[in-house]
Amino acid sequence: xxxxxxxxxxxxxxxxxxxxxxxxxxxxxxxxxxxxxxxxxxxxxxxxxxxxxxxxxxxxxxxxxxxxxxxxxxxxxxxxxxxxxxxxxxxxxxxxxxxxxxxxxxxxxxxxxxxxxxxxxxxxxxxxxxxxxxxxxxxxxxxxxxxxxxxxxxxxxxxxxxxxxxxxxxxxxxxxxxxxxxxxxxxxxxxxxxxxxxxxxxxxxxxxxxxxxxxxxxxxxxxxxxxxxxxxxxxxxxxxxxxxxxxxxxxxxxxxxxxxxxxxxxxxxxxxxxxxxxxxxxxxxxxxxxxxxxxxxxxxxxxxxxxxxxxxxxxxxxxxxxxxxxxxxxxxxxxxxxxxxxxxxxxxxxxxxxxxxxxxxxxxxxxxxxxxxxxxxxxxxxxxxxxxxxxxxxxxxxxxxxxxxxxxxxxxxxxxxxxxxxxxxxxxx
Amino acid sequence: xxxxxxxxxxxxxxxxxxxxxxxxxxxxxxxxxxxxxxxxxxxxxxxxxxxxxxxxxxxxxxxxxxxxxxxxxxxxxxxxxxxxxxxxxxxxxxxxxxxxxxxxxxxxxxxxxxxxxxxxxxxxxxx
Numbered sequence: 092x093x094x095x096x097x098x099x100x101x102x103x104x105x106x107x108x109x110x111x112x113x114x115x116x117x118x119x120x121x122x123x124x125x126x127x128x129x130x131x132x133x134x135x136x137x138x139x140x141x142x143x144x145x146x147x148x149x150x151x152x153x154x155x156x157x158x159x160x161x162x163x164x165x166x167x168x169x170x171x172x173x174x175x176x177x178x179x180x181x182x183x184x185x186x187x188x189x190x191x192x193x194x195x196x197x198x199x200x201x202x203x204x205x206x207x208x209x210x211x212x213x214x215x216x217x218x219x220x221x222x223x224x225x226x227x228x229x230x231x232x233x234x235x236x237x238x239x240x241x242x243x244x245x246x247x248x249x250x251x252x253x254x255x256x257x258x259x260x261x262x263x264x265x266x267x268x269x270x271x272x273x274x275x276x277x278x279x280x281x282x283x284x285x286x287x288x289x290x291x292x293x294x295x296x297x298x299x300x301x302x303x304x305x306x307x308x309x310x311x312x313x314x315x316x317x318x319x320x321x322x323x324x325x326x327x328x329x330x331x332x333x334x335x336x337x338x339x340x341x342x343x344x345x346x347x348x349x350x351x352x353x354x355x356x357x358x359x360x361x362x363x364x365x366x367x368x369x370x371x372x373x374x375x376x377x378x379x380x381x382x383x384x385x386x387x388x389x390x391x392x393x394x395x396x397x398x399x400x401x402x403x404x405x406x407x408x409x410x411x412x413x414x415x416x417x418x419x420x421x422x423x424x425x426x427x428x429x430x431x432x433x434x435x436x437x438x439x440x441x442x443x444x445x446x447x448x449x450x451x452x453x454x455x456x457x458x459x460x461x462x463x464x465x466x467x468x469x470x471x472x473x474x475x476x477x478x479x480x481x482x483x484x485x486x487x488x489x490x491x492x493x494x495x496x497x498x499x500x501x502x503x504x505x506x507x508x509x510x511x512x513x514x515x516x517x518x519x520x
Numbered sequence: 521x522x523x524x525x526x527x528x529x530x531x532x533x534x535x536x537x538x539x540x541x542x543x544x545x546x547x548x549x550x551x552x553x554x555x556x557x558x559x560x561x562x563x564x565x566x567x568x569x570x571x572x573x574x575x576x577x578x579x580x581x582x583x584x585x586x587x588x589x590x591x592x593x594x595x596x597x598x599x600x601x602x603x604x605x606x607x608x609x610x611x612x613x614x615x616x617x618x619x620x621x622x623x624x625x626x627x628x629x630x631x632x633x634x635x636x637x638x639x640x641x642x643x644x645x646x647x
Contacts, residue, residue, distance in 0.1 A: 110634070111599035173556040217557035217584045219636075511559060519564040520579065520594050520601035 093195045094233040095178055095210060098221045098241065100191035101129035104170045105160055107219035108510045108518050116157040120145050122374060122403055122439050124161055124504060161503035164374050164399030164437060169511045171397050173218050181210055183391045184384045189334060190375060190397055190436055194230055207249040227252035230323050231316035234273045264292040274313055291317065337362040338432020344383060348422045351431060355418050358433040359411045364468055366405035366435065374403045374437035376410060378417040383429035394421040403439065406460050407467065551641050557584035559637065561594055568603055570618035578643040579603060585638040596634040603639060
């Protein structure tokens, strides 16, 4: 199993079209230029933290020439789609895990090291985005291997956990803090410390019944993964980056586009309900379809597309329209689909959302939608999920049909042009 | 990639004729060999006008190709993008303009030169 992760993804996307920024400290900011969400290595070296409010770091702008850019989701989504599509050419089984990370099943490939370098080289050359590749017997270990590849320049961006001796593995895992393990957050780290579990190796060797009793079944599975027994379904683990994933395997394989749309629309409504429950909105939607990889005799097709939402939203109607459209776009007849999913990312609290003067008439309609969504949530909570869903045909269509140039609902004073998705923003040479 | 620019949300009813149409000639198929590696640039200046690349023309650029001698390339020079002909012979590397007003730029050390991508087509507006 390999994990390919883009280095400083948003900043790297910006740099592809701004060669002048190659050695400058650069950060990308969240919606409304609030917090730092991506940092170049130079910015990291200056001590700028992930999630730090930009006003706190603003001093550095003058002192060290740090350049802060508003997030350009149209650009990031397009570059992500390119990277993911290139990665899919290396294996029939790819699981896109976030906008900038993807698991690749490379089992059966013998020269893993050279294939990994080939992956890194190809993505770098074709898109300009630097990536690191981590290889391990399980997803959890592949993720750790990826971090090793990122941190140690000697690895040249590729680290293969499988190639270590038993001794080397134990020594490596003893040196890595348990907080680095996939799915172990800050809170769990301090609780683990109470049980004298500090390093990854400690977790690997910890008493399993105690672990299960105190930390639950997910932690037990994590431990099994560290013991090289693959058992994690990626949807089990809350991703570290703020995103909501709703996906499920179907009972029967689906061949009809409308059935797929229905399924995806249910995922959207669950995801949006989660968003509203935590009073936040999302800026990027990703939809993926999968065929059954355990049925090797069937043709395989695992498409995945990300698009930026015209404005941050938690409105089922809006999001659903995009999901529906993406399913339509990706669907190819002749395949049997086993699984589909929706991922919402770049999630931020709704209170941060600022509207400009152009928003006013829209705002009123937005308010009426808020009421509709509230009613929807109440009904679904009372009578069970999926009681009321949003029809995919409706009157909101035209309103969504906004051109790329009207994306300026957010305060984004430092946004770069949409180099790859807007004719008028194409770079000059 | 061009595809992305043309995305529209579907509206209204599909035409009943949809089932009977044949697939039209698709310019993307002709212009784009590798869509994940293809980007568009717009021309600034007249340094390439000798071979018919004019200000505001649209260039199709493929990053997956290895830049060879005589290719038209997007290069990075002094932190800026520039379109030039790549000269690469006998250890000499130059960026050549196709306009007598612009002298060739000799690259002292090949490693100093970043070729961003290879230009595969020029789209020049005539009407």
